[in-house]
Amino acid sequence: MAEYCVQRLSDGNVKLVSLSTRVQRVLSTVGLDNPATLLVWDVDNVNSTVAHLNNATADNATAPDWLGGGAFPITSSGFMQAVTTRVGAQGGGVIGNALIAPNSIAQYANVKISMFSLGLDPLVSTLPASVLPLARNFLMCDQQAQTTGTPDPVLVPPAPGVAAIL
Numbered sequence: 001m002a003e004y005c006v007q008r009l010s011d012g013n014v015k016l017v018s019l020s021t022r023v024q025r026v027l028s029t030v031g032l033d034n035p036a037t038l039l040v041w042d043v044d045n046v047n048s049t050v051a052h053l054n055n056a057t058a059d060n061a062t063a064p065d066w067l068g069g070g071a072f073p074i075t076s077s078g079f080m081q082a083v084t085t086r087v088g089a090q091g092g093g094v095i096g097n098a099l100i101a102p103n104s105i106a107q108y109a110n111v112k113i114s115m116f117s118l119g120l121d122p123l124v125s126t127l128p129a130s131v132l133p134l135a136r137n138f139l140m141c142d143q144q145a146q147t148t149g150t151p152d153p154v155l156v157p158p159a160p161g162v163a164a165i166l
Contacts, residue, residue, distance in 0.1 A: 003096055006040055009148075014040055014138050016099075016147040023095060027146040029102045035141035036101030037091070037111055038149045039156055041080055041134065048131040050076045053123065064123055083134065087114040087156065101140070112137075112154050119157030132157065 003020035016023065016038070030036050054073040061072050066086045068078060080097040088100035090110030095101065100111055115137065118124055135156040138149030 004099065006098070012151055014038065014149045019147065026095065026101050030140050030146045031143040032141050034102045034104060035108050035139055036099060036103060037108065038138040038140055039084060039098045039135040040138060041098065045131045045134055046076050046080055049127055049134060050074055050079050052127065052131060067123070083118065083156065087111055087118060090114060115154050115156050124157055
């Protein structure tokens with residue numbers, strides 16, 4: 001069973017619902033000084049990306065280490081978990097395939113830098129623009145509404161060419 005579900009709100013924000021005890025405990029520490037990030041996946045783009053990668057790779061090709069190594073084909077769920085793990089490696093922890101929390105301000109900045117650098121990865125940088133972004137990033141830092149995330153302009157990965165400015 002999932003530890004949380006994501007609900008889109010009419011104002012453009014998102015809300016985490018059906019929280020496990022562990023997620024409730026983690027989110028109880030969320031605030032301006034220790035934000036969380038939530039990746040809201042564009043499932044159609046992820047599925048298209050995975051289909052593209054599986055079709056574009058040679059037989060017996062090996063996936064990069066960050067994608068779990070091993071041979072293709074890869075799955076959408078495995079791809080989302082690998083991306084979350086990669087961008088969340090400098091954060092406070094990864095829960096499921098979308099929540100990275102809790103983070104210090106420095107950890108949150110490192111998560112955002114990892115999102116940018118993901119766009120430079122050879123596997124990702126060759127993706128057609130039509131399959132991006134893979135996810136939208138939501139910032140969770142309201143001590144009063146800990147389960148609500150507001151849109152962050154940094155996408156996962158950013159639009160082609162944006163990562164090159166770093």
